[in-house]
Amino acid sequence: MQITMIGAGYVGLTTGTCLANMGHDVCCYDIDSRRITRLERFDLPIYEPGLENAMRRAVDVGHLRFSSKIRTSVSEADAVFITVGTPSAPTGGIDLTHVFSAARQIAPHLKRGAVIVIKSTVVVGTAQRVREMIARERGAFDIRVASNPEFLREGSAMRDFAEPDRIVLGADDARSRRLLRSIYGTFEKIGIPMVVTSTGNAELIKYAANAFLAMKIGFINDVADLCEKAGGDIADVTRGIGLDHRIGDSFLQPGPGFGGSCFPKDTRAFAATGRQYGAPQKLIETLIARNDQRKTALARRIVKEARLAPGSKVTVLGLAFKANTDDVREAAALSIIPFLREAGMRVTVHDPKAAFNARAHLSDVTWSDCPYKACKDAAAVVLLTEWEEYRALDLARLAKALSGDFLFDYRNLFEPRTVARHGLRYASLGRSTVFTRQRADVSSLETWPRRIAAPGHI
Numbered sequence: 001m002q003i004t005m006i007g008a009g010y011v012g013l014t015t016g017t018c019l020a021n022m023g024h025d026v027c028c029y030d031i032d033s034r035r036i037t038r039l040e041r042f043d044l045p046i047y048e049p050g051l052e053n054a055m056r057r058a059v060d061v062g063h064l065r066f067s068s069k070i071r072t073s074v075s076e077a078d079a080v081f082i083t084v085g086t087p088s089a090p091t092g093g094i095d096l097t098h099v100f101s102a103a104r105q106i107a108p109h110l111k112r113g114a115v116i117v118i119k120s121t122v123v124v125g126t127a128q129r130v131r132e133m134i135a136r137e138r139g140a141f142d143i144r145v146a147s148n149p150e151f152l153r154e155g156s157a158m159r160d161f162a163e164p165d166r167i168v169l170g171a172d173d174a175r176s177r178r179l180l181r182s183i184y185g186t187f188e189k190i191g192i193p194m195v196v197t198s199t200g201n202a203e204l205i206k207y208a209a210n211a212f213l214a215m216k217i218g219f220i221n222d223v224a225d226l227c228e229k230a231g232g233d234i235a236d237v238t239r240g241i242g243l244d245h246r247i248g249d250s251f252l253q254p255g256p257g258f259g260g261s262c263f264p265k266d267t268r269a270f271a272a273t274g275r276q277y278g279a280p281q282k283l284i285e286t287l288i289a290r291n292d293q294r295k296t297a298l299a300r301r302i303v304k305e306a307r308l309a310p311g312s313k314v315t316v317l318g319l320a321f322k323a324n325t326d327d328v329r330e331a332a333a334l335s336i337i338p339f340l341r342e343a344g345m346r347v348t349v350h351d352p353k354a355a356f357n358a359r360a361h362l363s364d365v366t367w368s369d370c371p372y373k374a375c376k377d378a379a380a381v382v383l384l385t386e387w388e389e390y391r392a393l394d395l396a397r398l399a400k401a402l403s404g405d406f407l408f409d410y411r412n413l414f415e416p417r418t419v420a421r422h423g424l425r426y427a428s429l430g431r432s433t434v435f436t437r438q439r440a441d442v443s444s445l446e447t448w449p450r451r452i453a454a455p456g457h458i
């Protein structure tokens with residue numbers, strides 16, 4: 001089948017490449033012609049493990065091409081996927097400008113009977129609005145509009161495409177339904193569940209899924225706070241609840257507050273849709289506020305707990321909103337670092353992949369290309385992204401580089417006793433802070449963390 005992706009970003013590029021490797025003929029079009037020129041040279045504008053090799057394979061066999069010419073990109077296509085960004089609007093809702101302008105651009109060039117498939121995350125009713133707009137532009141109702149929301153995660157997009165939990169096919173007519181089924185026929189054959197539904201339901205499913213996942217994270221972050229106060233251990237608590245299959249053990253990792261290009265904007269949009277329809281999503285409204293507060297609270301905790309005087313050097317390891325991506329959109333680092341700067345700290349930062357993107361958002365920080373060099377003479381280290389490189393840090397070397405001894409690990413990458421053994425004071429999430437100044441003395445930690453404090457002793 002001839003497929004065109006409108007928008008060669010994370011979603012357009014990864015799904016386009018994967019569809020091409022399934023045997024479809026795919027053209028990735030982007031309005032940004034420099035991006036297309038780079039893609040033609042396999043100079044990828046994003047870091048996504050496995051993507052470059054998959055792209056090269058698809059191009060080599062002639063199933064994938066890139067273009068910045070709208071007419072030739074779409075005129076032969078059976079299916080045109082819209083994969084442009086849907087950023088937050090100032091009101092908290094969603095800005096659909098890119099979706100509508102993409103629809104307007106492609107309208108005159110579509111062949112009769114083509115199907116537009118909206119893959120961008122859009123609010124309920126958008127497919128219907130695009131359908132009306134296309135009909136107006138063409139003066140005919142010959143184009144169908146379907147919805148096929150995307151559930152991939154950055155950093156594991158290739159695997160997520162190959163092993164989806166389900167595929168949601170939103171169609172309001174038989175032709176679109178048939179087309180979507182034939183695109184994803186291979187998955188159906190191997191037993192991947194297909195949710196075949198209306199476009200409106202597909203749109204609602206996408207937001208409800210992201211809102212629920214974000215809520216799991218918000219919930220566990222609040223439970224982690226309670227564990228810290230009550231002397232509990234979040235790892236045992238999450239294992240204890242996660243083994244209940246009705247709860248499940250995924251997305252229960254405490255962190256510095258969820259970030260990225262999706263959860264923050266999609267929860268805001270979901271809440272705005274609820275308000276608009278008179279069905280307030282109070283849980284999500286609270287979640288959004290709690291997540292924002294968390295980033296500030298964790299920044300404040302660094303200054304307070306390590307008793308940092310203005311002028312102290314703090315090193316931040318990790319700028320990406322999660323590991324295995326160079327994306328910094330709404331990353332915790334972008335809230336925590338400005339707070340530290342405001343509090344008068346000197347901040348040095350390191351990230352294995354995201355430093356380039358972070359430069360546009362951070363000023364007055366020192367950039368380092370080595371975590372150990374970054375930590376030299378720092379009073380405290382703050383770990384914000386769970387990169388494998390950080391998990392493998394040589395703590396002895398790290399401790400030696402520091403002038404202070406505080407490690408704030410907001411991803412729980414280490415065992416408290418291991419860190420304490422290196423003479424570091426270790427503040428992680430959902431576990432008591434380990435105070436030890438004696439490099440070899442871990443005897444006092446033997447009972448940690450199973451000492452549960454009575455509320456009066458907190």
Ligand code: NAD
Pocket residue numbers: 006007008009010011012029030031032035083084085086098101102105119120121122150151152153154261262
């Ligand atoms: P992105 O910002 O990485 O890419 C969007 C691309 O669209 C850019 O390259 C931009 O130049 C291009 N574009 C904008 N207007 C255009 C137009 N009129 N014609 C052609 N190209 C145009 O965005 P993304 O992260 O890929 O997200 C796209 C959509 O998918 C969003 O709605 C997002 O919520 C959703 N989504 C994203 C992810 C993810 O992990 N990033 C996962 C699932 C769903």
Ligand code: UGA
Pocket residue numbers: 121150151152153154155210213217250251252253254255256257258259260261262263266321322
């Ligand atoms: C998320 C969803 O997981 C995807 O299914 C969805 O397709 C995508 O949004 C989207 O709609 O764009 P993504 O933003 O790439 O994917 O990353 P996640 O792995 O979900 O992480 C989001 C944020 O939550 C990160 O800041 C991450 O560190 C945080 N997180 C995640 C936690 O703090 N704890 C967890 O247990 C999981």
